[in-house]
Amino acid sequence: MTISLDGKVAVITGAASGIGRASVERFVEAGAKVLAADIDAEGGRLLEDAFPGQVAFHRCDVMSEDDIAVTMEIASQRFGGLDILFNNAGAGGSPTPIEEMTGALWDHSQDLLLRSVALGMRYAIPYMKARGGGAIVNTASVAALQAGMGPIAYSAAKAGVLQLTKCGAAELSKYNIRVNAICPGFILTNIFTPGEMPTQIKTVVKTTMRGAAHLAQPVARPGEADDIAQAALYLASPASGFVTGTHLVVDGGMTVGPRHSWDVEEQARRLKEREKLWAGAAELTKTDA
Numbered sequence: 001m002t003i004s005l006d007g008k009v010a011v012i013t014g015a016a017s018g019i020g021r022a023s024v025e026r027f028v029e030a031g032a033k034v035l036a037a038d039i040d041a042e043g044g045r046l047l048e049d050a051f052p053g054q055v056a057f058h059r060c061d062v063m064s065e066d067d068i069a070v071t072m073e074i075a076s077q078r079f080g081g082l083d084i085l086f087n088n089a090g091a092g093g094s095p096t097p098i099e100e101m102t103g104a105l106w107d108h109s110q111d112l113l114l115r116s117v118a119l120g121m122r123y124a125i126p127y128m129k130a131r132g133g134g135a136i137v138n139t140a141s142v143a144a145l146q147a148g149m150g151p152i153a154y155s156a157a158k159a160g161v162l163q164l165t166k167c168g169a170a171e172l173s174k175y176n177i178r179v180n181a182i183c184p185g186f187i188l189t190n191i192f193t194p195g196e197m198p199t200q201i202k203t204v205v206k207t208t209m210r211g212a213a214h215l216a217q218p219v220a221r222p223g224e225a226d227d228i229a230q231a232a233l234y235l236a237s238p239a240s241g242f243v244t245g246t247h248l249v250v251d252g253g254m255t256v257g258p259r260h261s262w263d264v265e266e267q268a269r270r271l272k273e274r275e276k277l278w279a280g281a282a283e284l285t286k287t288d289a
C-alpha cells in the first residue's frame, strides 16, 4: 500500500533525532511539508539542509506553552495550514524511584512527557478545525502498559498519554480530528545516550546496545527509529481514516507475554530447573519408601 500525505502539513516535535528524524524523512517522502520542532537547533538546521523547501525548523521547547503555541502558528504561516501533529519529543525523565521522588522531579517528567502532549493538541486544534479535520499522533511507550519498562515517572506519564489520546479522540471527533498513539518497544535511538554523557561512554553504550538489541524481544533484530516512523506515517494518513482513540504497539513482540513464552533459551533453562525439581522429588519419594 502506498501512503500519501500529498498536500498535507505536519508538525513533528523531537524532530532532530531518532524517531522524530525518521518520521520527518517518511512524511516528506510521502509528500508532506514538515515543521520540524526541537530544542536541538543544530540538528534542526541539518534537517532543513537535507530537505530544502519541504522542511522548516523551529526551535521549540515543549516544556514551554508559548513555544508550542508559536510552533503551530509558524507551521500554518509557513506552509498554509496544519493537518498533522506528531507529539513525539521526549527523554527518559527522572530515574528516581517513588520512595525518593520529589514534587519538582515528578513535575519535570510530567511536563516534558504528558503536559507537552496535551498542550500540543490544544494549540493544533484551531488550525485543524480551519482545515476541516486532522490527525494527531502521540508517542507513548510500552512503559505505559507494563511495569519494569522504564522509570516510574516516565511510565506514569506515558500511561497518561494513552488516556489523553482516548479522551482527545472522543472530544475531537466532532471536528473530524483523529487522535492515536504509538507504544514503541526498545528502539535504538539517542534516548539512551543523553547529551551530558561523555562521548566515549556514548560510543560504548551504543555499540553494546546494538549488539544485544536482537535479544530483547521475539522479533530477533534491533528495533529501529524507522519502525516507529512507518507506524506514525500510517496513523497520520488517510490510510488509518477509520482508526481513532487507540494505540499501536510497535515492539517486536516484547509485550506478547512473559519471556519464557517466546525465548527458547529461557524455555530450556526452565525445563532444566523443572527436571532438577522432579529428580529431587523422586529421590525424596525413594527415601520415604
Ligand SMILES: NC(=O)c1ccc[n+]([C@@H]2O[C@H](COP(=O)([O-])OP(=O)(O)OC[C@H]3O[C@@H](n4cnc5c(N)ncnc54)[C@H](O)[C@@H]3O)[C@@H](O)[C@H]2O)c1
Binding pocket: 013, 014, 015, 016, 017, 018, 019, 020, 037, 038, 039, 040, 043, 060, 061, 062, 063, 088, 089, 090, 091, 092, 112, 139, 140, 141, 142, 183, 184, 185, 186, 187, 188, 189, 190, 191, 192, 225
Ligand atoms: N527509543 C525508545 O526505545 C523509545 C521507547 C518508547 C518510547 N520512546 C519515546 O519516543 C520519543 C522519541 O524519542 P527517541 O527514542 O527518538 O529519542 P531521541 O533522544 O533520539 O530523540 C528525542 C528528541 O526529542 C528532543 N527533545 C527532548 N526534550 C525536548 C524538549 N523539551 N522540547 C523539544 N524537543 C525535545 C531531543 O532534542 C531529540 O531530538 C520520546 O517521547 C520517547 O519517550 C522511545
